Amino acid sequence: xxxxxxxxxxxxxxxxxxxxxxxxxxxxxxxxxxxxxxxxxxxxxxxxxxxxxxxxxxxxxxxxxxxxxxxxxxxxxxxxxxxxxxxxxxxxxxxxxxxxxxxxxxxxxxxxxxxxxxxxxxxxxxxxxxxxxxxxxxxxxxxxxxxxxxxxxxxxxx
Numbered sequence: 001x002x003x004x005x006x007x008x009x010x011x012x013x014x015x016x017x018x019x020x021x022x023x024x025x026x027x028x029x030x031x032x033x034x035x036x037x038x039x040x041x042x043x044x045x046x047x048x049x050x051x052x053x054x055x056x057x058x059x060x061x062x063x064x065x066x067x068x069x070x071x072x073x074x075x076x077x078x079x080x081x082x083x084x085x086x087x088x089x090x091x092x093x094x095x096x097x098x099x100x101x102x103x104x105x106x107x108x109x110x111x112x113x114x115x116x117x118x119x120x121x122x123x124x125x126x127x128x129x130x131x132x133x134x135x136x137x138x139x140x141x142x143x144x145x146x147x148x149x150x151x152x153x154x155x156x157x158x
Contacts, residue, residue, distance in 0.1 A: 014076045020108040021143030029115035031099045031123040032092065034138040035130070040095050042133060052129045059099070059129070060087045063122030067103055067114040077113050080105050085114070087122055096140070099123055110150050116142060 007013040035043065064085045071079040084104040092098045101118040103111040123139045128129045130137055147154040 007024045012076070014078070015109070017078065017108040020150075022103065022106055022108050023149050025104050025110045026104045026147070027110060027112040027115040027144065028100065028146040029112070029119045029143065030101075030143040030145050031119035032097070032140040033097045033123050033126050034140050035095055035097070036134065036136060037095045039130070039134045039137065040091075043130060044091075050129050050132070055126055055129045056089045059068040059089060059122040059125040063087045063099070063101060063118040066121035067101070067118035070117045072117045073117060074113055078107075078109050080109070080111060080114065082106050082111070082114065082151065085118060087118060089122070089126075097126065099126075100145070110145050110147060111148055116144060 043050075048155065052056060064087060066073075067085045077078070082103060082105050085101065086103075087099065087101045089097055089099050099119045099122045101115045101122070102124040103115040103118065105111045105114075107131075120142050122143070123142065127137050127139060144154065145156050
């Protein structure tokens with residue numbers, strides 16, 4: 001197994017994608033935020049809005065902005081001309097929200113990091129907007145669910 005971001009001299013480097021053919025690529029990622037039932041019920045009763053504003057709308061905007069800025073945040077990510085960033089937030093059960101982001105691009109490299117960054121920042125935004133209710137909110141997980149296009153296709157446990 002070789003690391004793609006290490007060159008022959010063992011130095012960090014950006015992967016050269018100049019010889020690859022551009023193709024439609026997608027990635028779907030998910031983050032899960034745990035509130036606990038009492039805090040979840042309080043926020044739901046408040047219409048998922050706080051003094052800082054509408055929680056879901058703000059998280060969607062923050063996540064979309066983060067996807068577009070991924071190459072500025074992750075050192076070896078290529079800047080991409082994203083074609084679509086869609087974020088959906090919904091309750092998973094009576095104590096947790098799920099944030100799912102689908103990113104699409106026609107490029108020479110994939111968009112997994114953009115989808116993962118989007119859900120992570122959306123989850124952090126939700127935490128920030130809700131921390132006055134509880135400091136026990138937990139961002140339980142962030143994971144890649146699906147990747148298509150390019151050499152490999154990945155389908156996690158959807």
